[in-house]
Amino acid sequence: MKRVKTLLSVLAFCMASAVTLMAAPYEVVWYVIGNGTPPDIAAVQDAANKYLAEKNMDATLKLVTFDWGTYDGKMQQIIASQQPFDISFTASWTNNFRLNAQRGAFLDITKLSREFAPKTMAALGDSFVSGSAIAGKNYAIPANKEKAHNWGFLIRKDLIDKYKLDISKIKKFEDIEPLLKVIKTNEPEVYPLESVVGENPARLLDPDLFADDNLGIGLMNTNKSGKVIFSPATPEAKALYTSMRKFYSAGYIRKDAAAVTDYNADEKAGKVFAAIKSLKPGKDAEVSLATGYPWVQIDITPVVMTNRETIGSLQAISRTSKNPQKALQVLELFNSDLYFNNLINWGVEGKHYVKSDKMDATGVAMIKAGPDKEKYNVGTPWMFGNTFINYLDVSENPKKAQMFLDYNAKALPLKSLGFDFDISKVKNEVTAIKNVWAEFMGGLETGSTDPATELPKALTKFQASGLDKVVAEAQKQYDAWCVANKVKY
Amino acid sequence: MVANIAPPKRIKKANWGLLVMMVPGFVALFAFSILPMFGIFIAFKNIDYEKGLLGSDWVGLDNFQFFVATPDAFVITFNTIAYNLVFLAVGTAAALAVALGLENLRAKKATRFYQAIMFLPYFLSWVVVSNLVFALLSVDQGVFNRQIVQPLGGEEIYWYNRPELWPYILTFANLWKYVGYTSVIYLAAMMSIDPGYIEAASLEGANRSQIVRRIILPLISNVIIILVLLQIGKIFFSDFGLFYNVTMNMGSLFPTTQTIDTYVYRTLMNMGDLGMSSAAGLYQSVVGFVIVVLANLVVKKIDPEKSLF
Numbered sequence: 001m002k003r004v005k006t007l008l009s010v011l012a013f014c015m016a017s018a019v020t021l022m023a024a025p026y027e028v029v030w031y032v033i034g035n036g037t038p039p040d041i042a043a044v045q046d047a048a049n050k051y052l053a054e055k056n057m058d059a060t061l062k063l064v065t066f067d068w069g070t071y072d073g074k075m076q077q078i079i080a081s082q083q084p085f086d087i088s089f090t091a092s093w094t095n096n097f098r099l100n101a102q103r104g105a106f107l108d109i110t111k112l113s114r115e116f117a118p119k120t121m122a123a124l125g126d127s128f129v130s131g132s133a134i135a136g137k138n139y140a141i142p143a144n145k146e147k148a149h150n151w152g153f154l155i156r157k158d159l160i161d162k163y164k165l166d167i168s169k170i171k172k173f174e175d176i177e178p179l180l181k182v183i184k185t186n187e188p189e190v191y192p193l194e195s196v197v198g199e200n201p202a203r204l205l206d207p208d209l210f211a212d213d214n215l216g217i218g219l220m221n222t223n224k225s226g227k228v229i230f231s232p233a234t235p236e237a238k239a240l241y242t243s244m245r246k247f248y249s250a251g252y253i254r255k256d257a258a259a260v261t262d263y264n265a266d267e268k269a270g271k272v273f274a275a276i277k278s279l280k281p282g283k284d285a286e287v288s289l290a291t292g293y294p295w296v297q298i299d300i301t302p303v304v305m306t307n308r309e310t311i312g313s314l315q316a317i318s319r320t321s322k323n324p325q326k327a328l329q330v331l332e333l334f335n336s337d338l339y340f341n342n343l344i345n346w347g348v349e350g351k352h353y354v355k356s357d358k359m360d361a362t363g364v365a366m367i368k369a370g371p372d373k374e375k376y377n378v379g380t381p382w383m384f385g386n387t388f389i390n391y392l393d394v395s396e397n398p399k400k401a402q403m404f405l406d407y408n409a410k411a412l413p414l415k416s417l418g419f420d421f422d423i424s425k426v427k428n429e430v431t432a433i434k435n436v437w438a439e440f441m442g443g444l445e446t447g448s449t450d451p452a453t454e455l456p457k458a459l460t461k462f463q464a465s466g467l468d469k470v471v472a473e474a475q476k477q478y479d480a481w482c483v484a485n486k487v488k489y
Numbered sequence: 490m491v492a493n494i495a496p497p498k499r500i501k502k503a504n505w506g507l508l509v510m511m512v513p514g515f516v517a518l519f520a521f522s523i524l525p526m527f528g529i530f531i532a533f534k535n536i537d538y539e540k541g542l543l544g545s546d547w548v549g550l551d552n553f554q555f556f557v558a559t560p561d562a563f564v565i566t567f568n569t570i571a572y573n574l575v576f577l578a579v580g581t582a583a584a585l586a587v588a589l590g591l592e593n594l595r596a597k598k599a600t601r602f603y604q605a606i607m608f609l610p611y612f613l614s615w616v617v618v619s620n621l622v623f624a625l626l627s628v629d630q631g632v633f634n635r636q637i638v639q640p641l642g643g644e645e646i647y648w649y650n651r652p653e654l655w656p657y658i659l660t661f662a663n664l665w666k667y668v669g670y671t672s673v674i675y676l677a678a679m680m681s682i683d684p685g686y687i688e689a690a691s692l693e694g695a696n697r698s699q700i701v702r703r704i705i706l707p708l709i710s711n712v713i714i715i716l717v718l719l720q721i722g723k724i725f726f727s728d729f730g731l732f733y734n735v736t737m738n739m740g741s742l743f744p745t746t747q748t749i750d751t752y753v754y755r756t757l758m759n760m761g762d763l764g765m766s767s768a769a770g771l772y773q774s775v776v777g778f779v780i781v782v783l784a785n786l787v788v789k790k791i792d793p794e795k796s797l798f
Contacts, residue, residue, distance in 0.1 A: 076761050082538070099761050104539030214759070255628035259649050259737040319538050427760070428558035434759045435559055435752065439740040448650065449741060464560040 026323050028330045029062045031088040033071040040375040047348055059326050069262050079105045084320040086327035092311045093213055101139035106316040107324055110138045116328035120335040131310035131418045140316035145387040146280040146404045147309050148411030151204050152300040155274045170298050173204055174243055180252040183273045192252040194275035195446045196260040201276040202445035206301050207231040208414050210421035210474055214437045217474050221304050223415055226489045228475040241444045241451035248447030257446035267291045281403035285396045290379030305411040313382055335386040342391045347376035360398040367391045415487045426473045429466030436461045532767040552768035569748040573724045576663050583664055584671035592679045607669030615730025622735055652745040662735055678709040714795050722781035725773045
């Protein structure tokens with residue numbers, strides 16, 4: 001009898017706790033990429049949860065940040081082990097959006113997003129939303145930001161001023177050489193040119209890639225031809241690797257470049273003079289805020305609108321989410337609510353930032369660093385979502401939003417927008433090619449190995465891995481897509 | 490053998506205590522080695538999370554193909570086996586030598602001190618070791634190039650661009666990490682030898698090398714054979730941390746450092762494909778199993794008493 005009683009009381013306890021669990025707000029877990037976990041994350045989350053409660057959202061938010069180098073690996077493991085979470089940042093360049101969508105790791109939110117995040121979807125516009133679809137279905141919500149890109153230099157302004165350097169003559173990559181030489185002679189602790197694996201001047205080639213960065217298959221970004229290319233095999237690539245080798249040999253690049261993947265540490269430590277970056281209006285001001293050093297930007301490649309933008313920065317809902325509707329509602333609030341958006345982006349007012357008396361073009365006060373800025377300085381508004389409602393820092397251009405619109409208008413939309421390459425038929429070849437890529441391209445792109453001997457070796461090995469078959473399959477799929485979408489060259 | 494003699498009741502009771510001590514080990518074995526065997530079917534499926542693990546399509550042996558599709562298949566397999574054989578030979582010899590040295594020491598406190606020093610690296614993760622190695626060998630900042638080569642006026646060595654040097658570095662790193670651990674096992678086996686044998690031999694005028702060759706090694710040969718057989722079972726598995734972290738995942742070192750495990754890991758990271766990585770794991774296990782059985786057969790032929798099973 002006693003036993004039955006104990007059993008009953010245990011049962012009653014279980015049921016009671018189950019009821020409280022059901023009544024508790026749903027915790028939305030959101031994985032993002034960044035400089036690691038900010039020290040003041042708890043304060044920001046508390047403020048966010050208080051606001052969510054005020055808004056009767058019946059949800060709490062948990063932000064988990066992994067740093068730039070580990071995010072991809074961590075997310076692969078989380079997804080493969082089917083751990084429950086709600087939202088994750090995804091892109092063509094990390095936490096592979098195409099593969100995860102094709103494999104069903106992300107939820108098809110074509111309908112759900114229009115129902116639970118209508119304002120967000122309307123602000124993005126139909127063409128951009130459909131550009132981010134995989135085989136006609138939406139698996140993620142793109143960030144609302146500039147819709148084009150180009151590549152060019154970011155150069156440290158304080159060093160330019162110190163040595164009275166002339167940057168007006170820099171029109172192409174090689175023009176930077178005399179400046180690098182000055183820095184090399186006078187600033188022994190600074191790397192004149194940033195070049196590490198994954199973040200280096202090879203980005204200037206800017207092919208219109210059909211799949212992952214480390215597959216290199218796509219078109220030239222000029223809209224002149226629909227012929228599929230393999231980027232490292234082009235004469236442009238060879239010329240660039242040769243220039244990189246020259247700079248490396250002259251000592252302008254850190255010697256262990258091919259062993260380094262984290263570029264952030266050097267930038268934040270003030271050890272980089274010039275870097276090739278993906279540009280947009282006001283990029284220099286953004287990076288200046290994030291790194292604490294002043295930068296200026298110089299455009300090198302033309303402005304293009306490609307699949308890189310439509311799937312360059314998105315938030316996907318996980319298949320393992322227990323409440324995708326709630327997750328979408330939180331994203332909707334994030335993308336439409338001035339307070340909530342800026343709380344996540346800039347932190348708590350008065351603590352991490354303070355409002356200034358200067359207004360931006362829309363009449364919203366611009367902000368300055370608060371006393372605790374360094375304790376919550378994520379500096380990645382382009383990653384979180386709608387950048388058009390971000391507060392602007394006083395150092396930024398008050399007309400930033402308008403500059404984005406002008407920039408979009410100036411861009412050349414590539415004809416391949418919306419095409420995605422389904423690699424399932426050539427999976428084995430793609431695996432082999434990516435492995436060869438890892439073996440050779442880090443060295444070639446950073447200038448650490450000599451293209452005169454290593455490039456031919458690499459190309460031979462790419463061939464042996466079945467490159468021709470992959471190119472032919474890509475060409476076949478693209479030609480069929482062109483016919484179906486009436487695209488002509 | 491011993492098992493054929495019915496033990497008296499008192500010993501049976503003692504066994505009960507030993508059996509209880511076995512439980513945690515068995516639970517771990519069950520949880521980490523036997524339970525996951527259900528997952529073998531993943532190797533034959535094209536995993537689609539939408540359809541779930543069980544509902545995904547069967548694809549036969551498709552997942553196994555990627556392994557032979559790479560032009561590096563031979564190099565990868567060769568590296569895995571060759572490194573393991575070298576590690577096995579060098580590691581066993583070094584551990585035995587260390588154990589013999591320690592066994593011969595009179596001062597017991599000194600023995601413990603040396604043991605602790607050599608055991609320490611065993612507790613360091615490969616990530617820590619990789620950073621130690623990088624601090625030594627980095628071209629710019631490395632202790633080796635900055636403190637030794639440059640002051641002597643020599644030309645810096647680009648360690649991370651010279652694959653031909655890495656078999657030595659990795660063998661050394663592996664030895665450094667594991668020699669303490671293995672030597673403890675051998676030392677324990679040597680301690681269990683009846684000192685009477687050795688004393689008798691000394692009285693008869695045998696020198697140290699004769700004692701080692703004629704008494705110690707034959708008496709611990711069982712332990713050596715068991716350890717070697719267990720290692721041989723893992724000949725198709727490489728120590729992932731060693732080959733991935735210590736080389737800093739450097740592409741230029743692939744020709745001499747890429748092994749089955751690092752290739753499979755890179756594939757999973759690149760392709761996010763559960764089926765392909767499960768297939769590789771299954772392949773390694775099956776081949777490893779076959780090799781253990783074969784090696785055991787060979788041992789059985791030579792000396793049935795010393796075989797594993």
